[in-house]
Amino acid sequence: MRIAILVDNYLTQLSSLRLRLLGEWGFSAYVYDWRILYDAGLSGTALLNNMRALGISPDDPDVLVLSHRHIDHTGGVRKLLDARSRPLTVVAHENLFAKAYAKDEVGEVEIGVDFTRAFLESKGAKLVLVREPYEIAEGVWASGEIPRSWGPSHTGAVSDLVPDDMALYIRHPKGLVALTGCGHAGVENIVEYGLRVTGADKLHAVIGGLHFMGLPEARVREAAEYLKARGPGLVVGTHCTGVSGIAALQAALPGAARAGGAGAVFEI
Ligand SMILES: [Fe+2]
Ligand SMILES: [Fe+2]
Numbered sequence: 024m025r026i027a028i029l030v031d032n033y034l035t036q037l038s039s040l041r042l043r044l045l046g047e048w049g050f051s052a053y054v055y056d057w058r059i060l061y062d063a064g065l066s067g068t069a070l071l072n073n074m075r076a077l078g079i080s081p082d083d084p085d086v087l088v089l090s091h092r093h094i095d096h097t098g099g100v101r102k103l104l105d106a107r108s109r110p111l112t113v114v115a116h117e118n119l120f121a122k123a124y125a126k127d128e129v130g131e132v133e134i135g136v137d138f139t140r141a142f143l144e145s146k147g148a149k150l151v152l153v154r155e156p157y158e159i160a161e162g163v164w165a166s167g168e169i170p171r172s173w174g175p176s177h178t179g180a181v182s183d184l185v186p187d188d189m190a191l192y193i194r195h196p197k198g199l200v201a202l203t204g205c206g207h208a209g210v211e212n213i214v215e216y217g218l219r220v221t222g223a224d225k226l227h228a229v230i231g232g233l234h235f236m237g238l239p240e241a242r243v244r245e246a247a248e249y250l251k252a253r254g255p256g257l258v259v260g261t262h263c264t265g266v267s268g269i270a271a272l273q274a275a276l277p278g279a280a281r282a283g284g285a286g287a288v289f290e291i
Contacts, residue, residue: 024195024291025055026202026230028283029073030064030099031261035284042076044286045069049095050204050232050262053079054191057160060084060103061191061202061231065095067102073285081106087148088165089115090204090231091188092123093181095262097136104146113143114165116187117152124182134181153189156220162194164220166213174211174249175242177234181207190231192217197256198227200291205263206233210246214253226250228257228291230283235260235268243268247275257291259283 030051034044049065053074064070074081081103090096092115104111123135143150151157157165166189176184185207193200201217203210210233214226229250235243250258250272260272261283272280281289 024193024200025288026291027053027055027077027079027288028230028261028285029053029077029079030062030069031283031285033261033282033284034286035282036286039286042286043072044076045072046285049098050090051096051099052202052230053084054193054202057163058083058085059159059163059191060087062090062096062204063087063099063103065098067099069285070099071102071106077286082109084111086112086114086159088159088189088191089113089119090190091116091185091207092119092121092136093205094134094137096204101138101142104143104148107147110147110149112151113148114151114153114157114159116168116189117154118187119152121187126180126182162221164192166190166192166216166220169208169212169216171209171212173215174209174246176207176209177238178207179234179237190217192221194221194223195227195291197291198225199223200228201226201230203229203231203233206231211249226253226255228255228259230257230259230289232262233260233264233268235271236263236265243271244275247271251275255279257281257289259287259289
């Protein structure tokens with residue numbers, strides 16, 4: 024299985040120069056095997072630039088799964104749809120169009136989606152709004168709403184608990200592979216629910232944003248220790264995991280933690 028990070032806060036690949044990759048605050052990843060795009064980044068500019076640089080056509084994805092309604096994951100949708108010439112299935116939580124706010128260093132800022140259902144449909148998108156796990160292909164699910172039964176939510180500066188936060192779960196021969204956008208549901212909940220939804224008996228990989236930014240150090244250590252106890256083969260905390268959060272993962276999981284960054288490709 025091959026997964027590429029298309030949009031990330033970071034650039035970590037030496038080939039970023041050769042390929043002229045762009046970074047921005049946001050996340051997007053592509054799962055080649057099922058032609059699933061997970062999230063679309065903030066502007067669409069980085070997404071389309073990096074897709075083309077990596078040899079992925081805007082028309083390649085069959086399905087777009089939106090991890091949650093925040094603009095750093097959904098802001099690229101309009102440009103992506105504009106660049107396509109065939110329909111796209113868009114899977115998102117029922118809460119997709121609810122307003123969303125966060126507080127940054129300056130003050131309150133609106134961070135919800137910048138499109139309407141009518142716009143999506145006018146561009147040939149088939150919108151599938153879900154709340155329960157949604158099986159996209161055999162062994163591949165959009166998580167639906169993730170119960171917060173095993174650990175705390177990671178909502179930091181955000182004004183609500185982001186019930187729409189959805190992971191992409193893949194049942195891989197090596198165990199559960201979980202892609203996460205911002206990780207607002209909390210990593211324990213994302214992983215434990217994923218094990219239940221997929222029926223996998225162990226965790227193999229977590230890739231994406233874990234929203235360790237702004238969390239107390241003790242909480243970050245607790246989350247990293249949880250992952251360590253689950254014994255994964257690959258942990259790529261990126262985007263809103265934050266620099267110190269990524270360092271904490273590398274300290275706790277020296278054999279499994281790897282750098283993310285736009286253009287990073289993982290063969291699993
Ligand atoms: Fe995010
Ligand atoms: Fe978010």
